[in-house]
Amino acid sequence: MVDLSVRIGGLRLASPVMPASGTFGPELAEVFDLDLLGALVTKSVTPDPRRGNPTPRVAETGQGLLNSIGIPGKGIAAWLAHDLPAWQRFAAPLVVSLSAPSAAAFAAAARALSVPGVAAIEANISCPNLEEDGRAFAAEPGPAAAAIAAIRAATALPVWAKLSPNTGDIAAVARACEDAGADALVVANTILGLAIDLDTMAPALGAGMGGYSGPGFKPIALRLVWQCAHAVRIPVIGCGGITTGNDAVEFMLAGAAAVQVGTATFIQPAAMLRVTEGIAAFCAGRGFARVAELTGRAWSGARPLAAE
Amino acid sequence: MVDLSVRIGGLRLASPVMPASGTFGPELAEVFDLDLLGALVTKSVTPDPRRGNPTPRVAETGQGLLNSIGIPGKGIAAWLAHDLPAWQRFAAPLVVSLSAPSAAAFAAAARALSVPGVAAIEANISCPNLEEDGRAFAAEPGPAAAAIAAIRAATALPVWAKLSPNTGDIAAVARACEDAGADALVVANTILGLAIDLDTMAPALGAGMGGYSGPGFKPIALRLVWQCAHAVRIPVIGCGGITTGNDAVEFMLAGAAAVQVGTATFIQPAAMLRVTEGIAAFCAGRGFARVAELTGRAWSGARPLAAE
Amino acid sequence: MDGAYPVASHIGAVLVSEPVGARYHRILIDAPALSAAVRPGQFCHLLCPGVYLRRPMSVWRAGPGESLGFLFRVAGPGTAALAGLRAGDTLDAMGPVGRPFSLDPGWRRILILARGVGLATLSLLALRAAARGIGVTAVLSAREPADLMLAAFASDAPMQVHAVFDSDGSSAPAAVGALLAAEIARARPDAVFTCGSDRLLRLLQGIAARENIPGEAAIEQRMGCALGLCFSCVRRIATADGPRDLRVCREGPVFDLHSVEAW
């Protein structure tokens, strides 16, 4: 029997498999027992209500998905009043994804979210930073660190920084977030993409460009995890195109301590269970007693501390 | 009969379809008549001989390819003596892809390549810049502009700047190359990716990370073309995952004046002919007399000058 | 169907796959648990060979002991791949999902207004109503007689069907409006239902409001998950707290007739 538990900063997760923000909700409990997951990750919550982007909000592109949902939501106050209670029926740790327009707003929101029932805050710093006229916090080390430092100062909860592929040097952003006090990194959010509808001869998404996810994004996300895990000592949670247990094993061998599964759930609603079984089968077949032993195995040098 | 000709800076090409550097050679003349192509693009030529990277140099990943060939070659002197003559039997314009370790080396090489039979120089500025300890020229506007300006000053030939997806702000790099005197942009080179071999539990490529190309890369390349074509007035040549005529049409609607086809040739050796036929069929079916009319059609605003 | 986990991906053997008329296709699969669980107006999210995303498809035929059916227009790669399935192939259908139509056993008559492939969405409602002895008046609109799928809609259940066509002008709003008014005067329905045309939706909203008859409409939107997770399928819907972007896959695809804002 393989030990699937992993440590992510202060948290011990019963499984390395968790959902990716924005692709998950309590509705999935109609498909399987959500307490089989290592953690539950919410859609990004925003300080104020947001309507989101015009439709179509998703488009298919080969072996992948383009989305421009626009983080619609009722805002933190309503989320605390209505959504948080709905999550309490699950035993798995609840990770709240947080998105905000400024470092100060991130701090205030993190403070508001520091309530019983919330196990960690995942800072979605891929969203636009109004103080840098709309460039994402995660595009540069400076703004990324400012946001994480502000959150760190505002809460005692573990803080996960979710990085963006849309940057010139993700290792630098990763180090900046570690130095600013992040307990873990989630790598990565979607990469900016585009599809043109040949019937309308216009972008397939109502918003124009969108985030690319799914299998076609996997080789890039795997590279980002490799770069970040080499750059920091905090755990890296791999995310991007994971569909099978073998995909997840690749991420862990590249340096990830855990994984998130997003778009795959749209294709197979029980994908996260299949991924969990696949990881366990790989470990059993290759003689690993603990899934944590996989982390960083593909490195030429020593294994990263993230695995310990 | 659709007019397939397009203008790229000073050059008039009989077709918008040409090969992508490193995926093409005179050997393909064993498969079809290469003069059906808009231009012939060589593998990147380097000032000095290079051995290239350890094998395996390619790996498969879903709907795409990872490569780390390492630009092996005999160097410019031998290329001028042996390879250039072999290209002279073709009528299509010859575009020489050039890679060098410094702006000065780019300039010297461009000067050496300014000989009869060479129609344009494609500067592969995605390669490592030894003066920026190995970061690619195309990663930042400054080094990119320095390389292009040096080449511009060294030759009267049209200069195409081939940009890299591995940057935080490709529009800024595009503008910098335009200001430095580039006659056209090629968008884009491969994006950095990784695959792990589960049997060996090590990277699938001998060199570790590699360049990701093919259909899975397409939505990203299409977005890069969209961003660059909005940022500059010089023509943009789209490249990344193009496999069918419809793919090529998407790139032109997004703002490309012409396209390059790379990995698709590995799957279907006559892919470039199929792409050309597909573009012509789309134009005929939708009532476009000239393929150049497609360029930038997907824009909300006016059409870009690149199309004129 | 496990009560605790009502939604699942079901792999069913294709029993029938054949064209219906010039532009439509029907598929029947063997998926007993799913077929028994589905209610009229609900849909399944179908894995189409060779395309990445699933495609949402209303359930056209279902019931305990009955095979599960879909009736669709071949619109692009996904539906083309579905139409390419052959008896013996398997189809992965995820469901049942979505809010079903209301069907009150106390009703005496319902009126159905469907356009084009919208009748696929309303057919099961009509059959269930007829089976319960509820009278069904159906006004079916199509481009031309060749496109009308009368048998596909009514099977051999007893109902009052009126067909209107663009080809002879009988489908024009004014003409359909008059027809509906006459039908309602002749045999007043307890509820009205529509799917498939925004124009007809607005027409029916007006008449039902005047006549003060309750109703429901089934609508479509581009979907990702069909599980309520991604919020890609929202449509503007009037609610007690004002207009809201509701999920067609979750709060819909069936909404109160008057709550659907025409786009």
Add this chain to the structure above:
Amino acid sequence: MDGAYPVASHIGAVLVSEPVGARYHRILIDAPALSAAVRPGQFCHLLCPGVYLRRPMSVWRAGPGESLGFLFRVAGPGTAALAGLRAGDTLDAMGPVGRPFSLDPGWRRILILARGVGLATLSLLALRAAARGIGVTAVLSAREPADLMLAAFASDAPMQVHAVFDSDGSSAPAAVGALLAAEIARARPDAVFTCGSDRLLRLLQGIAARENIPGEAAIEQRMGCALGLCFSCVRRIATADGPRDLRVCREGPVFDLHSVEAW
């Protein structure tokens, strides 16, 4: 086969697809032009259903009027997909590509040393030699008798075959070396050929050098295009100008026996 454009992608109907022994599989397709053009040692680049890159595969059977054959070990997704093909399916084979073996009509005898699936690469050479009245001595090495594909190699052509196995130790280098020396003493070959084992390659290089017999070896390397375009398939080869990285798909897969550097 168009003389001006000798290389093309040929879509052939699968005639035979069946396992050979425990770990191998053979496929015969109907591709007349390609089959007539192929020479021993050349290969085709095969499109395998469901995987992106083509897979290189030596031609095992070919000839004017004959179907085109491949014999392979199921090693992963690509070869598994090939093994999944059934009679009536089609296979897209790109070729012929690569440098063939030399076969001098003046020769009286050749000696072939093959290991494992390397015999698939050498079988056509043996058959063509035998057909021309050239004597063939073949030493075939395999893990165990069950793995030896004697019939697959020799068909029913006349040749002198020696089988050696790991299971009884007869495939050990020393034993094979002695066997080769004896065979060469008994009937000296004009040329020697090998494929499938680096150890046997080195062994044969030594013996051929001592006996001063010319020879060729066919080798493998991970491939992208198989057309000489991408330089992914290079191997270190000794040339007149010193060691060079040559393309297995273009300058090879057949190289002078002594030019191949053991890795």
